[in-house]
Amino acid sequence: MVRPMTTAKIRLYVDHPLGSGQSVPLNRDQAHYLFGVMRLGVGAQVLLFNGHDGEWQAEVVQAGKRGGVLRADAQTRILQMPPDLWLLFAPIKKARTDFIVEKATEMGAARICAVQTAHTNADRIRQDRLQAHAIEAAEQCGGTYVPPVDDLQRLDRLLDGWNASRHILFCDEGLAGQAPALISDLTSTSVPWAILIGPEGGFSEAERARLHALPHAHAISLGPRILRADTAAVAALTLWQSALGDWG
Numbered sequence: 297m298v299r300p301m302t303t304a305k306i307r308l309y310v311d312h313p314l315g316s317g318q319s320v321p322l323n324r325d326q327a328h329y330l331f332g333v334m335r336l337g338v339g340a341q342v343l344l345f346n347g348h349d350g351e352w353q354a355e356v357v358q359a360g361k362r363g364g365v366l367r368a369d370a371q372t373r374i375l376q377m378p379p380d381l382w383l384l385f386a387p388i389k390k391a392r393t394d395f396i397v398e399k400a401t402e403m404g405a406a407r408i409c410a411v412q413t414a415h416t417n418a419d420r421i422r423q424d425r426l427q428a429h430a431i432e433a434a435e436q437c438g439g440t441y442v443p444p445v446d447d448l449q450r451l452d453r454l455l456d457g458w459n460a461s462r463h464i465l466f467c468d469e470g471l472a473g474q475a476p477a478l479i480s481d482l483t484s485t486s487v488p489w490a491i492l493i494g495p496e497g498g499f500s501e502a503e504r505a506r507l508h509a510l511p512h513a514h515a516i517s518l519g520p521r522i523l524r525a526d527t528a529a530v531a532a533l534t535l536w537q538s539a540l541g542d543w544g
Contacts, residue, residue, distance in 0.1 A: 306330070307343040308330070308345075313349065314368050316369065337356065337359055347440070347441050347442045350375045350440055376441065377406070379540070381407075382409055382489070383405040383407070383533065384454070385400075385411065385493040387418040396529045421448045462490055464489075466508075466513045467518055467532050468504060468507070492513075493528050
């Protein structure tokens with residue numbers, strides 16, 4: 297049974313099974329946040345989710361500086377899975393890469409993949425830090441699912457092993473100024489998708505030629521101006537979600 301209303305205001309992601317009466321131990325960082333920063337005590341209510349079991353209202357039953365225990369009492373929301381949509385993006389400056397991961401999580405990406413292109417300046421990312429940003433974004437936006445953030449991989453190698461059943465929405469800055477394609481017209485069947493956003497320097501000519509030659513890749517313009525990579529990610533996610541996603 298799902299309980300529709302709760303007075304709890306704080307949402308917390310936990311890597312632990314959730315169910316009626318389930319005890320949930322807290323690590324040191326979680327205990328510091330709940331009891332040191334938010335000043336909660338025994339008896340306080342917290343909303344928990346783990347990406348698998350939906351959202352649960354829980355009560356603090358033990359509170360300490362270095363740990364604590366919550367008890368899951370009632371499910372408040374079932375698991376809400378996002379559409380089967382991946383976001384592929386080339387990492388940019390740290391704060392803007394963080395922004396892309398946060399917004400992709402909020403906007404319903406099911407997987408977030410950092411790719412190294414010919415013009416990508418970064419040769420590594422802090423995958424654990426970006427995953428933490430995805431968790432924080434899910435906590436804030438009310439999501440019950442946290443998209444995995446993959447470690448950096450080369451775009452050419454990713455395309456070598458690509459499953460052609462997953463269509464690619466290729467945001468091609470070379471098409472800037474052309475009328476944007478209607479995403480809903482790109483395919484008449486329900487298929488998994490990936491959005492591909494290029495780096496600050498744009499795709500190389502070889503990358504553009506390869507992507508244009510792929511039958512499952514659909515090149516589109518995002519309007520009359522070339523957008524920054526972080527803006528392009530939000531714009532493309534918005535267009536896809538409004539046409540083929542779970543917004544309608």
